[in-house]
Amino acid sequence: MITLRPRHRFTVPVDAxxxxxxxxxxxxxxxxxALQAWEGNRKRVLGDLFKIEGETSAMQExxxxxxxxxxxxxxxxxxxxxxxxxxxEGSAGMHLGEGMKGGSITVxxxxxxxxxxxxxxxxxxxxxxxxxxxxxPYRGSTKGMGGGLIVVHGNAGNEVGCFMRKGLIKVHGNxxxxxxxxxxxxxxxxxxKCEGRAGAEMxxxxxxxxxxxxxxxxxxxxxxxxxxxxxxxxVILGPFYQFIGxxxxxxxxxxxxxxTKNPHLKFYEKYL
Amino acid sequence: xxxIVKNGYxxxxxxxxxxxxxxxxxxxxxxxxxxxxxxxxxxxxxxxVVMPGGVDIHCHIAGSEVNAGRLLRPEDHFKDIxxxxxxxxxxxxxxxxxxxxxxxxxxxxxxxxxxNPSMPPLEARHTHEELNDTPMVxxxxxxxxxxxxxxxxxxxxxxxxxxxxHVAWMIDATKGYAIKIVNPGGLEAWGFGRNVRDINxxxxxxxxxxxxxxxxxxxxxxxxxxPHTIHVHTNNLGKPGNYATALExxxxxxxxxxxxxxxxxxxxxxxxxxxxxxxxxxxxxxxEIARYVNRRKHVTLDMGQVVFTxxxxxxxxxxxxxxxxxxxxxxxxxxxxxxxTSSGIVPFRxxxxxxxxATQWSIGLELALLIEDPWKIYLTTDHPNGAPFTTYxxxxxxxxxxxxxxxxxxxxxxxxxxxxxxxxxxxxxxLYEVAVATRAGTAKALGLKQKGHLGVGADADIAxxxxxxxxxxxxxxxxxVRRAFxxxxxxxxxxxxxxxxxxxxxxxxxxxxxVDVKLSSNPxxxxxxxxxxxxxxxxVEYENYPVPEDYLTASSPVSVKAEV
Numbered sequence: 060m061i062t063l064r065p066r067h068r069f070t071v072p073v074d075a076x077x078x079x080x081x082x083x084x085x086x087x088x089x090x091x092x093a094l095q096a097w098e099g100n101r102k103r104v105l106g107d108l109f110k111i112e113g114e115t116s117a118m119q120e121x122x123x124x125x126x127x128x129x130x131x132x133x134x135x136x137x138x139x140x141x142x143x144x145x146x147x148e149g150s151a152g153m154h155l156g157e158g159m160k161g162g163s164i165t166v167x168x169x170x171x172x173x174x175x176x177x178x179x180x181x182x183x184x185x186x187x188x189x190x191x192x193x194x195x196p197y198r199g200s201t202k203g204m205g206g207g208l209i210v211v212h213g214n215a216g217n218e219v220g221c222f223m224r225k226g227l228i229k230v231h232g233n234x235x236x237x238x239x240x241x242x243x244x245x246x247x248x249x250x251x252k253c254e255g256r257a258g259a260e261m262x263x264x265x266x267x268x269x270x271x272x273x274x275x276x277x278x279x280x281x282x283x284x285x286x287x288x289x290x291x292x293x294v295i296l297g298p299f300y301q302f303i304g305x306x307x308x309x310x311x312x313x314x315x316x317x318x319t320k321n322p323h324l325k326f327y328e329k330y331l
Numbered sequence: 332x333x334x335i336v337k338n339g340y341x342x343x344x345x346x347x348x349x350x351x352x353x354x355x356x357x358x359x360x361x362x363x364x365x366x367x368x369x370x371x372x373x374x375x376x377x378x379x380v381v382m383p384g385g386v387d388i389h390c391h392i393a394g395s396e397v398n399a400g401r402l403l404r405p406e407d408h409f410k411d412i413x414x415x416x417x418x419x420x421x422x423x424x425x426x427x428x429x430x431x432x433x434x435x436x437x438x439x440x441x442x443x444x445x446x447n448p449s450m451p452p453l454e455a456r457h458t459h460e461e462l463n464d465t466p467m468v469x470x471x472x473x474x475x476x477x478x479x480x481x482x483x484x485x486x487x488x489x490x491x492x493x494x495x496x497h498v499a500w501m502i503d504a505t506k507g508y509a510i511k512i513v514n515p516g517g518l519e520a521w522g523f524g525r526n527v528r529d530i531n532x533x534x535x536x537x538x539x540x541x542x543x544x545x546x547x548x549x550x551x552x553x554x555x556x557x558p559h560t561i562h563v564h565t566n567n568l569g570k571p572g573n574y575a576t577a578l579e580x581x582x583x584x585x586x587x588x589x590x591x592x593x594x595x596x597x598x599x600x601x602x603x604x605x606x607x608x609x610x611x612x613x614x615x616x617x618x619e620i621a622r623y624v625n626r627r628k629h630v631t632l633d634m635g636q637v638v639f640t641x642x643x644x645x646x647x648x649x650x651x652x653x654x655x656x657x658x659x660x661x662x663x664x665x666x667x668x669x670x671x672t673s674s675g676i677v678p679f680r681x682x683x684x685x686x687x688x689a690t691q692w693s694i695g696l697e698l699a700l701l702i703e704d705p706w707k708i709y710l711t712t713d714h715p716n717g718a719p720f721t722t723y724x725x726x727x728x729x730x731x732x733x734x735x736x737x738x739x740x741x742x743x744x745x746x747x748x749x750x751x752x753x754x755x756x757x758x759x760x761x762l763y764e765v766a767v768a769t770r771a772g773t774a775k776a777l778g779l780k781q782k783g784h785l786g787v788g789a790d791a792d793i794a795x796x797x798x799x800x801x802x803x804x805x806x807x808x809x810x811x812v813r814r815a816f817x818x819x820x821x822x823x824x825x826x827x828x829x830x831x832x833x834x835x836x837x838x839x840x841x842x843x844x845x846v847d848v849k850l851s852s853n854p855x856x857x858x859x860x861x862x863x864x865x866x867x868x869x870x871v872e873y874e875n876y877p878v879p880e881d882y883l884t885a886s887s888p889v890s891v892k893a894e895v
Contacts, residue, residue, distance in 0.1 A: 200406035201661075 060123045061091070061113040069132035071099035072152070073108060076135040080122035080143025080162060086115060120162075126151075131171065137164045140181070153190070156183045159207070172216065178226070179205040184212075191216035191235065194228050204228070204245065217254075220247045223264060227291055239266045242312060248290045260305050261312035267295065270320045279304030279314055281327040288315050300327060332826055333358050333366045336793060339376030340800055342762050343383060344771035345784035349763045350800060355381060357791040360826035364787050374828075378799040379820055382766050384443025384792030386773040386783050389562075389598050389633050390714040391645055392433045393447050393461035393472065395454040396674040399664050400427045400643050400715070403676055407643065419835045426642040426715040434467035434841070436721055438830045441794025441819035443841075444774070444782050447472040448511055448562060448598065449647045451670040452479070453871070455505035455878045462843055463884045467829055469782070469792075471844040473562055474505040475647055475672040477512030477544055478519040481861075486547035487539045492895045494547065495554040496857045499848040499893060502555075504877035506845040506886075509559035509777075510548050513647040514566050515541040518673045526650035530566055530579050541566050542583045549584045549594055555848050555893045558778025560596045560631070565603045569651050574616025577603035578623055581630045588629040596776060599635025599713035601695035610687055614750050615694045621701035624708075631776045632702070633711040636695035636726050637688065638718030641680045646716060649673030681718070683739075689747030691717075696729055696736065697751075700758045705767040706775065723769070724816035728809035730760040730768070735809030759806045770794075778889075779844070791826035794819045842887035849892045 061083060077094040092106030105111065109126075116122050122143040130136070131150040141160040150168035156175050163182040172190030175183045177197060189211050194204035195218060203222030214232035221237070223245040233251035242261040252271045259276055267288050279302040288295045299315040316324065334357040340350045356366045391397050401408075401424070408423035413432055415421035422432030437445055445465075450458045450472045462470050476482050476498060485494035498510065516527045516534035523535060530541040545563060552561050565580045567573040577597060584595050597603065606616040624630055644655060649665060652675020656663040664676040681688040695717070702708045710727070714720040728735045736753055760768070774783020781790040798805075798815035805812055818833035829837045865873035880886050 196406070197409060198405045199403070199662075 060125060061088075061111065061115060063109040063111055063124065063126045065128055065130060066108060066110055069098070069108075069130070071132070073098050073133045074135060075105065075108070075133050076138035076157075077105060078124065078126070078133075078136045078145070079138060079140040080124060080145070081140055083115065083124060084118065084122050084143070088112070088115065091115070129168070131169070134171070137162075140164075150187065156181070159183070169213065175204065175207070175209045177202070177204075178207050178209070180207045182208045182210070184210045186212045188213035188232065189215045191218055192221060193219045193230075194223060194226070195221040201241070203241070203243075214251065219249075220245065223247070229290075233270075238268075239264065239312070242266070246290055248295070258302075258304055258312055258314045260308050260310070261314075262305070262308055262310040263312050265290075265313045265315070267299070267315040269295065269317050272316055272321060272324075275302055275314065275316060275324065275327075276304065278307040280306060281330050282313075283331065284318060284328075285315065300324060333371035334374060334791070334823065334826060334828075335366060335368065335371045336374045336376050336381055336795065336821075336823075339379050339381030339795060340762075341381045341785065342766040343785040344763055344767045345383075345775065346786045348785070355785055355793060357793075357823070357826045360791050362785055362787055362789045362791050374795070374821055376795050376820075378802070380762060380796040380798045380800065380815070381785075382441070382794050382796070383770045383774070383783050383785050383789070384794050384822065384824065385437075385441050386444040386446075386770045386777065386779065387437070387442055387711065387720065388446050388596075388709050388773040388777060389448045389635075389711045390445050390720055391447060391449065391716070392445060392465060392470070392714070393430065394450050394458040396449070396645050396647070396666050396676060397427060398457070398461065399666050400645050400676045401429065403662065403664055404643055404678060407641070407678070416835070418838050426719045428719075430461050430464040431466060434465045435835050438467035438822050438824065438835060439818055439833050440721070440723060440816065441796065441822050442468060443792035443794070443822065443824050444469045444779065446470070446508065446777065449513060449672075449674075450474050450505060450507065450511075451647070451667045451672045451674070452476075452501055452505045453670040453876075454667065455507075456882065459506060459843065459878055459882055466838050466840055467824060467835070469790075469841040469844055469887070471508035472506075473509045473511035474501055474507035475511050475513055475518075476501060477510075477515040477548065477563075478517075478673075479671045480519075481864075482548070483519065483534065483537045483539055483544065486543060487537055491547065491550055491554065493857055495551045495893065495895045496850060496852075497861070498548075498551050499555055499850055499895075500857065500861070502846055502848055506843065506878050506880070506883060508844060508846055508889075509557060509562050510552055511562045511564075512545060512548060513564040513672065514568060514651065515544040515563075517541070517566055517650055518647060521649040521673045522668055527566055529576055530583065542579075545580060545595075546583055546587065549587050553587070553589060553594070554895050556891045557846060557848075558889060558891065559776065560593050562596045562598055564598055564646065564648060568602050568646075568648055569605075569655065571605045571607040571609055571613040574604045574606055574619055577616075577620060581623065581627070585627065585629060591628050593631045593776065594629045596631045596633070598633050599711065599716065600632040600698055600708070601635040601637065601691060601717065602713070604694050604698060613687055613690060615690060615697055615752060617694045617697035617701055618752060621698060624702050625704070631707050631709070631772075632698065633709040633713075634695045634699050634726075635711055635713040635717050636699075637681050637691040638712065638722040638725060639681045639683045639688070639692065640718050640722065641678075642715045642718055643676060644679045644716045645674065645676040647672045647674045649675045651675070652677055655679065683743045686744045686746045689743035690750065692739075692743065693747060693751040693753055696753060697756070699730055699768070700756045701752075705760070705764040706772045708768065709773045709776070710765075710768045724813045727760075727765055727769070727816050728813040731762075731765065731812055732806045732809040733757065733759055734807060738809075762800055762805070791823060793821070793823040795821040795823075797832075840885050842885040843883040844887045844889060845883075847888040847890045849890060850895060851893065852895060
């Protein structure tokens with residue numbers, strides 16, 4: 060296990076894509092301390108920014124990195140990691156687990172925006188809240204999350220699972236607008252409320268919203284009422300309105316919205 | 332600065348030098364007969380190929396649509412980053428590099444002159460601002476005039492002289508180099524959501540056919556004695572069956588021929604050489620086009636080769652780009668409709684396993700190989716439409732080696748393999764022919780007297796490639812060819828060494844070349860007509876419209892004397 064503790068409180072963003080099991084594997088503590096990172100516009104070595112202790116391992120899958128205290132200014136932790144484990148005992152910054160392919164990241168506090176962006180595998184678990192664009196692609200790209208699992212225990216911001224292609228995003232709290240925008244495949248499961256516009260321009264995949272949603276986009280059509288929905292084998296009891304959309308894009312995505320929590324959507328039932 | 336390039340294998344087709352071992356002397360930015368060896372810097376080019384600096388005839392590197400493409404594609408940039416060095420600026424870009432990076436990348440490949448082929452006249456300032464910021468290469472730009480109301484009206488009324496005077500004014504106002512025609516009539520129709528079907532379909536509201544536009548502007552081009560021919564992007568581009576339109580476009584100016592000189596340049600011909608009635612039956616029309624071109628002297632072409640990669644398509648052909656957007660469902664920009672033309676931008680990925688894309692790849696090479704005279708067809712990718720210009724070395728290796736073509740052929744769509752003509756073609760380009768297709772031929776077609784050759788008095792733009800034609804069997808070693816053309820051993824621009832083995836060692840500003848047309852009469856009626864229209868219709872004043880010469884950082888006008 061390798062532990063990292065910030066040497067000072069970061070006041071400017073720190074770009075530390077080197078904090079991954081892949082780059083720590085097979086390196087001594089001194090070599091790890093010599094890895095490069097940016098603090099604002101200054102080039103630093105990791106040893107300047109963090110106190111690094113512990114034992115290293117040559118095996119990537121056994122590398123376990125624990126980061127203590129608040130690192131919410133540190134960006135791109137675990138970028139591109141393929142194995143091993145990162146545990147953040149505090150909050151993490153933006154682009155957490157960017158493009159990760161495997162392994163796991165656990166954050167006990169909050170995470171910034173773009174968590175798990177361009178992710179294609181592995182597990183990302185955030186105990187607190189998370190910002191916008193969870194599992195989104197790079198700006199302008201259409202290749203969103205391509206696999207893996209993201210679990211958010213708190214709330215998430217806007218555009219969760221934007222351009223999602225595969226995998227599962229679970230949010231136990233509430234989410235913002237445009238969940239699953241441009242989604243192609245995969246599943247977004249939301250236990251809390253949604254601010255609306257869920258599934259805009261989606262062409263496939265599943266979005267499940269278990270609590271209040273102010274309205275469903277007019278380009279979605281009601282299909283049926285389902286008593287339960289399955290999420291990766293797990294049964295979620297409903298009943299749910301099942302909508303199909305986004306018809307503006309000839310989409311065939313499924314949007315499930317709780318029937319009991321949304322009495323204001325009752326008027327859809329007459330179209331069944 | 333004095334330079335001697337010693338002992339290289341020189342390929343200078345315009346002076347009929349084919350691989351002779353000789354020295355090239357440079358003094359004050361020009362090629363000279365002899366310089367004092369003690370005072371000159373000597374470059375040992377032993378075992379290397381020496382060619383004139385590359386001249387690219389068609390490459391979208393600047394202007395409003397290129398810039399809109401940059402804005403549209405952040406995902407294109409972030410995987411391809413160039414950090415700044417002591418000499419170069421930082422930049423990004425795979426398919427649409429930022430201006431400085433464009434210059435550096437061309438210099439690394441040994442290119443020294445680049446033509447930006449489409450500029451909406453209203454965006455001329457913007458285009459020249461970007462060209463000013465494109466270092467390392469000499470450049471020029473072609474204003475789009477084929478759908479311009481004034482031109483259409485003059486041609487409709489048969490006023491060729493007035494039209495010529497107006498075009499001369501436009502060339503001067505935009506600091507342009509040649510007359511560019513894109514989908515004649517179609518862009519004007521696109522302003523109203525329509526297109527023209529073929530070259531005999533009249534343009535809405537004008538009662539004028541595309542054929543008349545092409546013929547009219549060809550005559551205008553002749554009246555003005557422009558150094559280049561008209562530069563035509565045909566109607567129906569990118570539609571199955573359009574090879575017939577391309578042939579008709581070439582035929583329609585056949586009787587306007589100007590001695591042995593070409594009168595029309597059909598650009599990115601690959602995109603205009605599709606046979607078949609829809610995408611399923613689409614196949615190559617390269618054979619028909621090659622057969623026609625082989626028997627004529629009035630036409631030159633460029634390839635518009637497709638390479639399997641992720642790129643961005645951008646043309647002034649709005650209706651075509653709209654079709655492409657519908658085909659791909661990708662994001663797109665419909666641009667410049669409010670200006671004298673239109674344009675569209677759609678990100679695109681050419682896939683090896685797609686029958687249509689693989690056939691397009693095959694068509695480009697078939698055209699280049701079936702047209703016997705290398706002086707008639709030049710190497711381009713219509714950057715970034717077919718592929719980024721950085722793929723030229725790969726195309727050179729395909730042209731020079733059957734083996735390279737076969738290797739790629741094995742990986743493409745089976746159906747495209749079966750229908751392709753490439754396996755039956757044995758021709759392999761020699762270095763001499765490559766020099767024609769990439770520099771000498773293009774310089775000749777463009778009428779650039781100082782470029783594309785190494786004769787005494789030419790600009791000292793030289794590319795030296797680390798390739799020994801005596802030791803390497805070029806057809807058997809396509810990778811060596813590709814590597815050599817990817818990074819020149821030396822690139823010399825204006826007599827100064829600017830790049831060595833892929834490193835930029837000096838940043839130089841290239842000249843902006845434009846045509847200064849000297850009219851023999853003072854076209855008073857044309858100007859008064861213009862002024863009145865500007866007052867009535869334009870968003871800018873007549874006085875603010877032209878780009879003044881001092882707007883160009885390094886202006887290099889070419890004077891021509893017009894007949895009108």
